Amino acid sequence: MTVPESPVGAHRVLEPAGVLPQAAQRLDTDPALWPGEVRVRVDRLNLDAASAHQLRRAADGDPDAVRQQVLGIVRSRGKMHNPVTGSGGMLLGTVEEVGPQSPLGLRVGQRVATLVSLTLTPLALGDGLERWDGRGEQVPTSGHAILFSRSIAAVVPDDLPEETVLAVMDVCGAPALVDRVVRDRLGRGLRADVAVLGAAGKSGALSLAAARAAGAGRLVGLVPVEEEATRLRASGLADDVVLADATDPLAAAEAVRGALDGHGADVTVVCVDVPGCEHGAVLATDDGGTVVFFSMATSFSAAALGAEGLAADVTMLVGNGYTPGHAELALTLYRDSAGVQQLLGARMGA
Known part of the structure; x- marks a missing residue:
C-alpha cells in the first residue's frame, strides 16, 4: 500500500494510471482491506440486460461460451466490465469484513446488494460458474468484492426473496x-x-x-x-x-x-x-x-x-x-x- 487510499477507489487501479476504477482496464482485487473499505463475500451477480444480451449474441446462445466470456472478463480485468457494452451489473452477498474507517455503516454478517456498477467494483470469483446455466441474468457464484468509501450498498430486506430484491435493485x-x-x-x-x-x-x-x-x-x-x-x-x-x-x-x-x-x-x-x-x-x-x-x-x-x-x-x-x-x-x-x-x-x- 504505497499510495494513499482514495474514497472513490483510485488506489485500486492497476492500469492505466490516473483514471478512476470505472475507466480502468484492470483493478486490484486483493482481499486485504484498506481502512475505509468493506469486503463482501459474493454469492450472486446480476448482469445488466444490455451486457447479458450482447454476451449471448456473441456466443451464438451457447451457455458454456457465455460462462467462459464472463470468467475471462473478471479474471483479466478484476471486475465485471463488458468491453463491448461498457456495462456490468451488480451483486448480492454477505459483509465479510469492515475496515475501521468505513463510512458505509455496514456490519459483518449483513446481506447486502451493491448499488454501484460491477464496472468499478473489484471482483474475484473463486469458482468456474458451474452453478450458472449461462442463460439468465442472475449468476450464482462464489467470490469476493471490495466496496470503497463512496460505494453504495443496501441491506437486503427480509420480506422478499433475495432474487427478487436483486432484480429490483438492479434497475432502481x-x-x-x-x-x-x-x-x-x-x-x-x-x-x-x-x-x-x-x-x-x-x-x-x-x-x-x-x-x-x-x-x-x-x-x-x-x-x-x-x-x-x-x-x-x-x-x-x-x-x-x-x-x-x-x-x-x-x-x-x-x-x-x-x-x-x-x-x-x-x-x-x-x-x-x-x-x-x-x-x-x-x-x-x-x-x-x-x-x-x-x-x-x-x-x-x-x-x-x-x-x-x-x-x-x-x-x-x-x-x-x-x-x-x-x-x-x-x-x-x-x-x-x-x-x-x-x-x-x-x-x-x-
Missing part, C-alpha cells in the same frame, strides 16, 4: 428518475404523458409504476412482440400498449403518437437493451419534452446528433443509476404493484 435508478421528471413537470403545471420503450422488462415495468404513482397522465408501453404485449396488457401498468420495433424510428414514433391522439409523449423512457433506439425515442417525444435513456446500449452521439438533425427541442437525460432514495422507492413500487410483481415474476420464471 430508472423509476426514481422517472418519478423526479414527472413530478417536476407536474409541479410546473405541464402535461406529463409518458411513453416507455421496452415496457415489459424490469426497468420498464417499474418506470410505468413510478410514473403512475407520481401522477402522470396517459401511460403508453411499447414492446416489440405480441407475447410481451399480452403480458403488459394483463399487468394493467399501461393505459395503452403498442407494438413496434424500438429500433425502427418511424414505426416507434408512429405507434406512440397514435396512442396519444397524434401528439408525442412528454416523457419518453428508453429501457430497451439493444442499440439503435435513440432516434425513435426523440421522434416519439413532443418539443419541450424529456427523453430518459436508461439503457447501457444507448449511444450519446446517436442521441445528440439525431436530435440535432431532427430539430427536436427535447431535453435528454442519461440515467446514471443513482438518485437519493432510489432503492427504497423501487422496492415500495414492487410491493405495492401487482402488475410489477406479475411482469417481474414472468421474467424471472416465477
Whole structure:
C-alpha cells in the first residue's frame, strides 16, 4: 500500500494510471482491506440486460461460451466490465469484513446488494460458474468484492426473496428518475404523458409504476412482440400498449403518437437493451419534452446528433443509476404493484 487510499477507489487501479476504477482496464482485487473499505463475500451477480444480451449474441446462445466470456472478463480485468457494452451489473452477498474507517455503516454478517456498477467494483470469483446455466441474468457464484468509501450498498430486506430484491435493485435508478421528471413537470403545471420503450422488462415495468404513482397522465408501453404485449396488457401498468420495433424510428414514433391522439409523449423512457433506439425515442417525444435513456446500449452521439438533425427541442437525460432514495422507492413500487410483481415474476420464471 504505497499510495494513499482514495474514497472513490483510485488506489485500486492497476492500469492505466490516473483514471478512476470505472475507466480502468484492470483493478486490484486483493482481499486485504484498506481502512475505509468493506469486503463482501459474493454469492450472486446480476448482469445488466444490455451486457447479458450482447454476451449471448456473441456466443451464438451457447451457455458454456457465455460462462467462459464472463470468467475471462473478471479474471483479466478484476471486475465485471463488458468491453463491448461498457456495462456490468451488480451483486448480492454477505459483509465479510469492515475496515475501521468505513463510512458505509455496514456490519459483518449483513446481506447486502451493491448499488454501484460491477464496472468499478473489484471482483474475484473463486469458482468456474458451474452453478450458472449461462442463460439468465442472475449468476450464482462464489467470490469476493471490495466496496470503497463512496460505494453504495443496501441491506437486503427480509420480506422478499433475495432474487427478487436483486432484480429490483438492479434497475432502481430508472423509476426514481422517472418519478423526479414527472413530478417536476407536474409541479410546473405541464402535461406529463409518458411513453416507455421496452415496457415489459424490469426497468420498464417499474418506470410505468413510478410514473403512475407520481401522477402522470396517459401511460403508453411499447414492446416489440405480441407475447410481451399480452403480458403488459394483463399487468394493467399501461393505459395503452403498442407494438413496434424500438429500433425502427418511424414505426416507434408512429405507434406512440397514435396512442396519444397524434401528439408525442412528454416523457419518453428508453429501457430497451439493444442499440439503435435513440432516434425513435426523440421522434416519439413532443418539443419541450424529456427523453430518459436508461439503457447501457444507448449511444450519446446517436442521441445528440439525431436530435440535432431532427430539430427536436427535447431535453435528454442519461440515467446514471443513482438518485437519493432510489432503492427504497423501487422496492415500495414492487410491493405495492401487482402488475410489477406479475411482469417481474414472468421474467424471472416465477
